[in-house]
Amino acid sequence: MNQSLRLLIIILPILVIGFFAKVLLVDDDIHFSxxxxxxxxxxxxxxxNGDPVNARSLDGIKIVNVWASxxxxxxxxxxxxxxxxxxxxxxxxxxxxxxxxxxxxxLERHGxxxxxxxxxxxxxxxxxxxxxxxxxxYLIVNNQIVGHIQGEMNQTKWETIFLPLINEAKQGS
Amino acid sequence: xxIKRCLISFFLFILSTPAFxxxxxxxxxxxxxxxxxxxISEIRCPKCTSGSIASSDVPVSRDLKNxxxxxxxxxxxxxxxxxxxxxxxxxxxxYRPALEGSNYILWFGPFIFLAIILAIFFIKRRV
Numbered sequence: 001m002n003q004s005l006r007l008l009i010i011i012l013p014i015l016v017i018g019f020f021a022k023v024l025l026v027d028d029d030i031h032f033s034x035x036x037x038x039x040x041x042x043x044x045x046x047x048x049n050g051d052p053v054n055a056r057s058l059d060g061i062k063i064v065n066v067w068a069s070x071x072x073x074x075x076x077x078x079x080x081x082x083x084x085x086x087x088x089x090x091x092x093x094x095x096x097x098x099x100x101x102x103x104x105x106x107l108e109r110h111g112x113x114x115x116x117x118x119x120x121x122x123x124x125x126x127x128x129x130x131x132x133x134x135x136x137x138y139l140i141v142n143n144q145i146v147g148h149i150q151g152e153m154n155q156t157k158w159e160t161i162f163l164p165l166i167n168e169a170k171q172g173s
Numbered sequence: 174x175x176i177k178r179c180l181i182s183f184f185l186f187i188l189s190t191p192a193f194x195x196x197x198x199x200x201x202x203x204x205x206x207x208x209x210x211x212x213i214s215e216i217r218c219p220k221c222t223s224g225s226i227a228s229s230d231v232p233v234s235r236d237l238k239n240x241x242x243x244x245x246x247x248x249x250x251x252x253x254x255x256x257x258x259x260x261x262x263x264x265x266x267x268y269r270p271a272l273e274g275s276n277y278i279l280w281f282g283p284f285i286f287l288a289i290i291l292a293i294f295f296i297k298r299r300v
Contacts, residue, residue, distance in 0.1 A: 005297055012289070038260075097232075123236060130261040132219040132233045 037146045040064075040138075041128035047116045048093075048100050048107075055143070057116065061169055063091045063162070064138040065114070065153070066126060068098040069106035071134040077152045078110055084158070085113035093117030096126050096134050137162075141169045198242050209245045213238055215268045216258055225268060237262075 040058055047053050058064075065081060067074040085091055093114035095103045100119055107117070120126055129138065132150065139147035139162050147165045149157050200206035210227070216237060218229035226234040226241075237258065244254045258266050270276045 005293065008293065012293075016286075127236055127240070128261060130219070130263065132262070133231075 040143045043125045048119050053118050058140050058143050062140045066094045066096050066134045066136040068096045068134045069102040073152050074135045081113040095119050097123045217266050219262045
């Protein structure tokens with residue numbers, strides 16, 4: 001009895017320290033892979049050309065990327081998004097709290113990887129999506145949000161979070 | 174004399190700029206005001222490591238405060254407002270998590286842990 005108690009006294013703190021080490025040291029992005037899926041919020045907005053955006057634009061498998069011309073990290077992730085677009089990944093932009101003039105100039109200057117960009121100058125749709133700042137990316141499968149990445153999209157996040165979900169969606173359809 | 178006046182105007186202008194940053198929330202009903210300030214101290218800033226939207230001035234916290242203000246004036250209940258926020262920003266947004274599912278560990282974990290420690294302590298004393 002005494003022996004097992006001693007063992008417990010040694011093991012218990014190790015378990016507690018191990019638990020906290022895991023919670024504190026594991027990369028923050030990982031928990032977004034357990035994202036609870038929900039419907040894409042309804043919206044009535046135009047794209048950057050001034051044309052109304054059709055809800056059918058979100059059919060199939062789409063990435064919705066929140067960006068703005070004032071956002072420095074958006075410029076950092078831009079080459080990676082361009083690479084994805086070249087591989088026929090369909091990306092829809094959500095231009096967040098920006099001016100259409102500046103946004104269009106930004107796209108002209110840096111290239112446009114988006115099928116279209118939804119123009120959300122007040123951030124209404126972004127608020128309903130739970131956007132905390134730009135950039136953020138959502139994986140949409142037939143109008144359902146199934147994945148979410150906060151901050152810069154890169155190769156690691158793409159491969160660990162979005163790609164497995166895309167493969168799963170493709171197998172399901 | 175003119176330079177002195179210019180300098181005084183300049184410093185007064187500089188001193189007054191923080192006033193532009195502060196959003197003033199006005200309420201006709203003091204009860205609504207009380208609810209508003211209690212709610213914004215219970216909703217977590219989604220962009221911060223720790224802290225409520227009341228103590229944060231990042232853009233998303235400002236948007237959240239404005240929305241809570243709007244909903245309070247519209248007559249939504251505290252529960253409805255918290256649900257509105259957590260539907261968009263997740264359960265993470267609530268500083269007082271609901272008593273359900275995996276949150277049980279959060280609420281009762283420390284007591285279970287304390288009970289184990291006390292049990293060990295008393296068993297050890299008896300031995």
